[in-house]
Amino acid sequence: MKLIKVTLNFLLLNLSITAFAQKPTDVLVTINDSIYNVADFERLYNKNIDIIADESQKDIDTYFKLYKIYKLKLQNAYALGIDKSPKIEQEFKVYRSELAEKYFINEKELDRLVNEALNRADYEVKASHILINVDEFAQPVDTLKAYNKAIDVRNEILKGLAFENAAVKYSDDLSAKTNNGNLGYFSVFKMVYPFESGAYNTNIGEISMPVRSNFGYHLIKVYHKRPTSKIKNIAHILVETKDKNDAEAKKKISDIYKRLEVGDTFYDVAFHFSQDIHTRDKGGDLGIYNEGSLNINGASDVLYDLNFKDAYSKPFLSQYGWHILAVTNIKDKPTKEELKDNFLRRIKSDSRSKILEKDLIVHLKEMYHFKTNEKNIAETVALLNREELMNQPAVESNPKTEMVLAEYSDKKITAKNVLDHVYSFPKQYAAVKTDELLIKKAFDFYSLRKLKEAYNNELETNFPEFAHNLHEYKEGLILFDLLEQNIWNESAKDTIAQQNYYENNKAKYLQHANFIGEVYVFNNKSDAKTYHKLLKNNHKVKESDFPMVYKYQGRFYMNDKRLPENLDFNSLGKNVVKYNNNYYVFYIRDKKDEHQPTYDEVKSQVLSDYQNQFENQYNEELINKAEIKVNQQVLDQLKTKYNKKSLN
Structure with missing residues (x-):
């Protein structure tokens, strides 16, 4: 019967805890009409718990006091308009841009490219090439023609034509006329990525299949591969x-x-x-x-x-x-770990970035249900004024220029949008050979830019963690500025108050008796006495000849736990001291009696201590002026939840 009662009580206790357990949306505290819920408190507590050195601050009651002060300081900073300062806004803008970057990149693909580059950096390739020119945005028929020519040249070489002679005869790389297509040795990042991959993936003595780059098609012959030099x-x-x-x-x-x-x-x-x-x-x-x-x-x-x-x-x-x-x-060559950050930056800026961008384009087009009107894109070509391109002409609004080239979400891209873009960046498009290619290139570029803008503007909505990190960073900037302006700078200016603080707290700065030197500990009295005598007479001593238990060196205060108790400071170094069956030898290089330093001698420490007191007074004033309403039931549930965890 007793067992049944205990079990029943346990079940009722569990039911009551479950029934009244706090929810993330429950209000924890109201401070000056601002409401803060459980989720906000727990997120900050859990994020900071592992980096809090002071164990007492991990207690919920203690941390809750810090939380209230933190929120009061932020309220004060917002009231002072610190969040609107140009410096804060600029720093926040830069941070948001950096934080947003990873949301535009396929992290797995980026990791693959970084590891591939690091592995390739271990060795270099000696190769020659033959280039068959074809424009990056050439029509399919021209691309196929160039590819077939490259295949024909490759077949000739396989039938016996020397690669070097073929380079002189067929290569569109003008340098081939003098170097026979020879590129010497090269390693990672020295060539455009497709060419680099073609060379690294071709076996020694073999000729690659045609490799496409923005220059055209390459045939690559690999002569040798060797470890990268120091x-x-x-x-x-x-x-x-x-x-x-x-x-x-x-x-x-x-x-x-x-x-x-x-x-x-x-x-x-x-x-x-x-x-x-x-x-x-x-x-x-x-x-x-x-x-x-x-x-x-x-x-x-x-x-x-x-x-x-x-x-x-x-x-x-x-x-x-x-x-x-x-x-x-x-x-020695840098290690892979030392190269990693540099390679990461280079991958984002070289031709590899197109791979990452290609993944992004596919993702964004699917996400925003991007639909193109190929007929209208083709008709936009006739609207291009190539002769006036460098004069950046204005594009008039009319039925033709307002025709829709693409739609995504509730937005549209018109012919006018694309033409305005072209005329705004004429140098970017002037070298494109045909009007068709120019409009295609401009449409693709402008479309990606608009899709990225839409995606970027929705990051806070689509990724709560992104929004939280941004919010915390901004609050950190604001809080730092508040502390700097209203506490650190203000307290630093009041030198009279600092001197008064020193006078009222002199005992805190009392310098206790201390010495600089070495302490040698022996368990054999004879060894200790011999060692002491040699040191006293300034003989050079080989420590390895004396079996000592410990050796300490540096600055020592008289309360140092490594030293014997009740040492006579004045006689230190004169005799061997016995303590707990060990024998201590002291070699004193310098020593100072207990003394009271002047204000000027400890000015920097006084300033730091005074600023802490000033900040504590500032905090107290904020708390005393504030209207704070705590939901005690929710706070008690948090204490039960987290204080029990810390005990475990």
């Missing part, structure tokens, strides 16, 4: 040549090399003998070497093999003459 500062010595058979130049570089071999410094040799007038006064310094940045034939392979500081190469011949290259400094 970061090198380099220098060189140059002896110019009339031609490759210049015997005098060859003798000069040989004599210079002998000087290095017998021990002359590279700096001195370069300074006196290099014929590069731009670098010889700096000992031949060329700065940090980046693969592909040095236009000296053969330099890449030579430098790759120089892998320690002060290493230098044998003389080699380039298009400029004879060189000797040297590594003047070398350090």
